[in-house]
Amino acid sequence: MSDTLQALIGGGxxxxxxxxxxxxxxxxxxxxxxxxGNAMNTTCSAGNASxxxxxxxxxxxxxxxxxxxxxxxxxxxxxxxxxxCVIPPSYAAGVFTPTARITIxxxxxxxxxxxxxxxxxxxxxxAYTPGVPSVNGGASYAGSxxxxxxxxxxxxxxxxMVGGFYVTAGNIGIVPPEVMEVYxxxxxxxxxxxLIEFKTSLLAATAGDKIGGAVYRMLP
Amino acid sequence: xxIENLTNPGREPVDGDYIRITYANGSVExxxxxxxxxxxx
Numbered sequence: 001m002s003d004t005l006q007a008l009i010g011g012g013x014x015x016x017x018x019x020x021x022x023x024x025x026x027x028x029x030x031x032x033x034x035x036x037g038n039a040m041n042t043t044c045s046a047g048n049a050s051x052x053x054x055x056x057x058x059x060x061x062x063x064x065x066x067x068x069x070x071x072x073x074x075x076x077x078x079x080x081x082x083x084x085c086v087i088p089p090s091y092a093a094g095v096f097t098p099t100a101r102i103t104i105x106x107x108x109x110x111x112x113x114x115x116x117x118x119x120x121x122x123x124x125x126x127a128y129t130p131g132v133p134s135v136n137g138g139a140s141y142a143g144s145x146x147x148x149x150x151x152x153x154x155x156x157x158x159x160x161m162v163g164g165f166y167v168t169a170g171n172i173g174i175v176p177p178e179v180m181e182v183y184x185x186x187x188x189x190x191x192x193x194x195l196i197e198f199k200t201s202l203l204a205a206t207a208g209d210k211i212g213g214a215v216y217r218m219l220p
Numbered sequence: 221x222x223i224e225n226l227t228n229p230g231r232e233p234v235d236g237d238y239i240r241i242t243y244a245n246g247s248v249e250x251x252x253x254x255x256x257x258x259x260x261x
Contacts, residue, residue, distance in 0.1 A: 054254060061251035079247025218247045 015189040019083065019102040019109045022126050022188060024165045025172065026113065029090050029122045029209075033173040035133040041173075044122055046092060049208030056087075059177055061196075062213040065089050068203040071101060074196040074214045083188040084177050085126035085215040086111075088198035091119065092209055096202045097163075098123045103195035104188065113163025116201070123165070124174070126215070127185040130154035133173035177217050226250070 016022060032044040036055035044052045053062040061075040074086070088098035095116035100123070102109050111125055131153030150156065155170025180187055196214045204210045221244065227237040233253035241249040 057254050058256055062254060063252050074251065076250040077248070079243070079245070081247070218243060218249060220245055 016186055017104060017188065017190070019086075019100075019104060019125065019188055020111060022186060023128070024111065024123065024125050025128070025168055026117045026121050026123050026162060026165050027168045027170075027172065028118070029120050031169070031171045032087075032122055032124065033133050033171060035135060035173060038135060041133055041135045044087070044090075046090075046120070046204075046206045046208035049211050053087075053211045053213040056085075056174070056213040056215060059217065060085075060213060060215040062211055063198075064207070064210040065198070065200055065203060065212070066210070069199055069201050071099075071197040071199045074198060074212060075194070075216065076196075077190070077194040077216065077218065078192070079218055080191055081189070081194060081216055081218040082177065083126075083190065083194055083196070083214065083216045084180055085124065085128075085174050086196060086198065087122055087124050087174075087212055087214070089200050089204060089212040090122050090209045091200050091202045091204045092206065093204075094119050094202070096200055099199050099201075100125055101195075101197040101199075103193070103197075104190045105192045105194075113165050115163040117162060117167075120209070124172070126174070127180060127187065128172040128174050130170060130172055132171045174215065177215060225253075 029044040034052050034055050035041050042048050042052045063072045063074040065072050086100050088100050097116050099112035158169050159167045198212045222242045224240045225231050225233045225237050233239050235254050237253045239253045
């Protein structure tokens with residue numbers, strides 16, 4: 001069966017098994033959104049990070065770094081499952097380097113920009129939607145209903161790569177696992193184990209910036 | 221599904237405790253416990 005046909009019918013070749021093949025973007029944390037409930041849209045800025053990662057952990061886990069340049073375990077999974085998103089912590093007082101170390105079925109992968117990223121930025125590993133997620137039905141839309149590429153709130157080709165990763169100055173939203181699966185967005189599948197760790201080169205002063213998280217689910 | 225508190229064995233987990241969840245099919249999930257955030261509807 002061809003790869004094209006496999007992709008079209010949703011089977012076989014669509015699984016990612018190497019986390020380095022997941023989409024990666026860096027952006028100001030104040031532009032990174034999570035939607036929790038129809039009326040709640042929260043950014044990842046330091047003051048909101050506890051709420052942001054609290055919601056994210058409803059479908060995964062969160063953890064906080066406590067020592068500079070030292071990994072913490074976000075989740076240690078044994079069995080078959082899927083990994084959708086990893087967001088390491090941030091740092092506000094200057095440029096820094098976030099790093100995610102993801103061990104899939106015994107193979108260790110390290111994902112980090114090759115140069116520092118801007119203060120109060122986040123590295124988002126995994127698929128997302130462009131624009132601010134819509135909240136509240138009826139006439140009081142808080143953002144765009146159209147979050148497809150090149151939609152109104154998609155910032156497009158606005159900045160150069162930094163450290164090998166795409167940087168956006170536009171809003172983005174992370175997506176619940178089942179929605180990602182329905183819309184055929186890329187995610188990773190592991191067969192026996194997944195260890196998610198992250199660190200930052202410098203330790204943030206605020207609790208919110210020290211928090212990172214991951215979205216995953218175990219398969220039956 | 222069973223939940224073990226690895227930080228404070230035998231106690232109900234509180235935010236930040238490291239827990240181990242064992243599922244019926246044998247899968248194991250270890251992570252920090254945080255009380256679920258209720259959505260605003």
